[in-house]
Amino acid sequence: MSALCLENVSHNFGALSAVNNVNLSIDAGEFVCLLGPSGCGKTTILRLAAGLERLQSGKITMDEAIVANDKADLPPEKRSVGLVFQDYALFPHLDVSKNIEFGLKHLSAPERKERVRETLAQVGMADYLHSYPHTLSGGQQQRVALARAIAPRPKLVLLDEPFSGLDVRLRNQVREETLRVLKENNIATLMVTHDPEEAMFMGDRVAIMNKGQIVQFAPPNELYTNPANAFVAHFFGEVNEFKGVCNDGHVVTPFGALEVPNMSHGTVVDVLVRHEGIVIGEKVNGTGVEASVLKSRMLGKSNLVDFKISNSLSNDLYVKARLDNHAVPLAGNDCVLELDKRLTFVFSSQQSKQNTADD
């Protein structure tokens, strides 16, 4: 059963189409991230699901029950949804316990107290019952905001860029804690983010959006290794890009011929290779290409290495590779480069153009 299901949902602001025929469903207990560039419609989808924006077209159900369609539109307080926003939105004049009790009016006073205590313990804030929001750090406020959202035991929580106000180190910690708490409580979650790494870290599945539409909805691993188009490939990491033409089921690249069995003869293509898809190899059976190392930069666990390929089909060609520290050749040295085909993608140029965010 879907905790949340959007069917053919569209939304306009005047002449602007902010959300265009979106279908999205989240299973019970599943964590789904809505990822995309600024202005692609992520927050509008979240607001429609929460009931903060009136549905114009389509249908929204929660646990199979209609919450919004052309006839009905349940107000936010009737949707049993927990909300957490970027700015935490705690009530400044209420202490932590009162902030959380706010959503528990249906419980008796002793039940309320017990629920507050229990929920704060889950987020590691049991000692802050009577603190006021302004005396708490950003991370602590975010934990209280999460406690407030889950205390009424909703089946669905909606998070809008909840970690973007936190510094990087704290962000990783709060992300992990948030994920743990939501999973422990088997709460389905839809989280808006524009950070691909965050989406991959947290999401069981990620819906990637562009221009009001969902372009691909899949587990992180699939988005990374099997992107539906060039937009998705670019969004999930840096790539090297070459142009080519499909010739009898093959496209010739500076690294040799690649098979493209499903493309028609003469199709102009973009070949995209992830930086980590260029590897050092040996020249065997004519595969691989000789290259010289221009520059290498240490980036923690890996190095970003610039190569020049001189015997390419046209002019000199420059590519970047992300190599493990132990595999880095010295600047000025020559080596043979190969493609890791799992991290090499071929798309028709026409299709790539249509999917580019800023064209």
Ligand SMILES: Nc1ncnc2c1ncn2[C@@H]1O[C@H](COP(=O)(O)OP(=O)(O)OP(=O)(O)O)[C@@H](O)[C@H]1O
């Ligand atoms: N209340 C509004 N009135 C008019 N236009 C709006 C309104 N809310 C959003 N928009 C527009 O709708 C489009 C989608 O906005 P939305 O906030 O959903 O995008 P987003 O993907 O969440 O962006 P960001 O990551 O920058 O928050 C944008 O072009 C935005 O300017």
